[in-house]
Amino acid sequence: MHSTSAIKIENNDCKLWHRDQIIIDLMQAIQQNNDIIIDLNNEGPCAKALGLYQLIDKLCDQTGYDSSRIVIKTCNLIEHSNQYRIAIAPPIKHISELQKMLADGQVPLKTIDADTKHFGHFIGHSSRARLAIASWLYKNYQTKTLQTFHTNPSNELHKEFIGLEEQWLNNYQEQYIDNSVEFLKHTPLTYDSVDAGPILHMKMYGIMGAYSNIFVDIVCNTYITGNTFYMDEKLWRPIITQTPFIVHGPVNFIKNLRQLGFKTFDQWWDEGFSEDPPDAQVVEIIKIIDDIAQWDLTRINTTYDQMKSVLDHNYKRFMELTDKEFDKKFLYD
Numbered sequence: 307m308h309s310t311s312a313i314k315i316e317n318n319d320c321k322l323w324h325r326d327q328i329i330i331d332l333m334q335a336i337q338q339n340n341d342i343i344i345d346l347n348n349e350g351p352c353a354k355a356l357g358l359y360q361l362i363d364k365l366c367d368q369t370g371y372d373s374s375r376i377v378i379k380t381c382n383l384i385e386h387s388n389q390y391r392i393a394i395a396p397p398i399k400h401i402s403e404l405q406k407m408l409a410d411g412q413v414p415l416k417t418i419d420a421d422t423k424h425f426g427h428f429i430g431h432s433s434r435a436r437l438a439i440a441s442w443l444y445k446n447y448q449t450k451t452l453q454t455f456h457t458n459p460s461n462e463l464h465k466e467f468i469g470l471e472e473q474w475l476n477n478y479q480e481q482y483i484d485n486s487v488e489f490l491k492h493t494p495l496t497y498d499s500v501d502a503g504p505i506l507h508m509k510m511y512g513i514m515g516a517y518s519n520i521f522v523d524i525v526c527n528t529y530i531t532g533n534t535f536y537m538d539e540k541l542w543r544p545i546i547t548q549t550p551f552i553v554h555g556p557v558n559f560i561k562n563l564r565q566l567g568f569k570t571f572d573q574w575w576d577e578g579f580s581e582d583p584p585d586a587q588v589v590e591i592i593k594i595i596d597d598i599a600q601w602d603l604t605r606i607n608t609t610y611d612q613m614k615s616v617l618d619h620n621y622k623r624f625m626e627l628t629d630k631e632f633d634k635k636f637l638y639d
Contacts, residue, residue, distance in 0.1 A: 308375075311335035314345045318467070319433065320355050320531050332362065336369050342376045348395070350382035350536020351529050352556075359387070383535045384562070384636045396632035397537060405625055408546055416518050416548055418607050424450040424599055426520035426549070428497070428513055428540070432457035434469035435554055436526045438482040438588050439595075441489035443524075447599050452520050454513070455495040476585050517547035521606050522598060524591070527555035530584040535562040535636050545624050548617040550610070552594060553580065554587050558637045565636055567623050569616045574609060 313331045316323040335342050344358070353359055358378070366373045378385070379393045386392060427443055429436050432455070443451045457464045468490070473483050497516055517523065523544040529536050534556045541563075544551040550571055553559055560570055560580035570577055575597070579590035601609070 309338070309340045310343060311338070311340040312343045312345060314347050315358070316347055317349060317351050317356055319351060319529050320357070322356060322358065322361070325361075329361070329365070332365055333369075336365065336371045343393075344376060344378045346378065346380045346382075348381055348397075349529070350380060350385075350534055350538075352382065352532025352534040353378060353380065353385055353387070355532030355534075359390070362390070381536055382529070382533075383632060384533050386533075394632075396629050398627070398629040398632070400538075401542070401624070401627050404542060404546060405627075408625065418521065418603075418610050420603060421519060422603070422606065423452045423520045424601065424606070425452070425522060425524055425595065426516060426544075427451060427453045427455075427524045427526075428516070428543075429453075429455045429457075429526060431464065431467040432469050433467060433526070433528075433530075434472035434476060434478065435530065435584060435588050437469045437486045437489070438473065438478060439524060439526060439554065439591060441482070441485035442592050442595065444489050444492065445485050447595070450599055452497070452516055453495055454497045455489075455493050457490075458494045459490045478585070478588075482588075514543055514547055517543060517549050520549065521610065522550045522552060524595070525551050525553045525555075527553065527559070530554070530556050532556065535559065537563075542624065545620045548614075548621055550574075550613055550617070552591055554584065554591055555580070556584065557581060562636045565634055566631065568620050571613065571616065573616075574613070 311331070311334070313328065313335065315328055322328060332342065344362075346353075362373070362376060365371065373389050374391065377391045377393050378387070379395060381395050381397055383394060383396065385394060425443060425447065427440055429440060440453060440455050443453060457467060459465065459468060470483065470486055473486060497513055525540050525544065527536070527540060528538070535558075541551070541553070545568070552571075552575070558581060560577050564570060575594045576590070579587045582590065
């Protein structure tokens with residue numbers, strides 16, 4: 307029986323962190339003739355978009371290592387490979403912690419009143435899409451938005467995530483780039499004492515008090531490229547606070563969410579953008595933002611009342627989730 311090397315890989319959308327060290331660790335495991343478990347750190351990237359398959363394909367070709375001995379452990383519910391073994395880990399431990407918190411009555415009640423903001427947008431690190439949406443909200447609807455944006459352009463560790471160069475490379479409209487440049491002069495934006503933290507740390511739910519003061523949450527997922535379906539606190543927060551949400555994410559995120567038994571808000575705005583590439587989604591989401599921004603308090607109240615059955619359903623659906631719920635057939639591109 308072979309020994310096993312477990313290699314944890316830090317990553318972000320389309321990016322492997324510490325790539326040289328990953329190669330060293332993999333080569334060491336191969337030279338020792340160990341089986342290999344690649345652990346994607348409780349995250350849900352598309353391994354192909356991440357460049358992971360290309361990297362391990364090359365190492366296996368160079369060394370003759372049997373690729374079937376490599377297991378990739380991921381939280382991406384639609385990761386699949388004909389060459390490598392995929393071990394999908396649903397986020398049930400994290401969900402069960404939240405279910406207990408809800409059962410203990412630790413979630414604030416939501417009300418719509420004269421102080422309610424139209425939008426919530428709660429961002430830790432930046433990306434090209436998050437930056438475009440955040441800067442649009444800040445320029446056009448600052449008084450109607452409760453927003454965090456922890457990226458500090460003067461912080462060396464944050465510069466990798468800013469996204470301005472990526473906006474240019476992905477042909478973002480000039481006004482989005484101009485807005486982003488101006489917006490970054492005012493960041494970081496924080497809310498009370500809540501700061502950025504480990505993405506699966508319960509501390510990230512400390513901001514839930516803000517949800518009693520917003521109508522709709524703009525959810526910007528971390529993993530948006532390629533075949534991925536991954537849910538974390540950014541989605542769970544509006545669901546458990548019974549807040550409507552608009553999601554920027556990978557292709558078919560909304561369809562996959564419905565497949566899991568949740569309902570969404572296509573009765574009130576067009577969610578067809580979810581089938582578009584992520585950068586095209588930005589334009590469509592901003593159109594929806596522009597429309598909702600014109601709603602007065604009466605319309606917000608009326609619409610929220612109409613949504614109650616959907617919001618109640620989603621809350622109940624969340625509370626009944628178990629690991630077996632994630633064995634469903636989800637969609638690929």
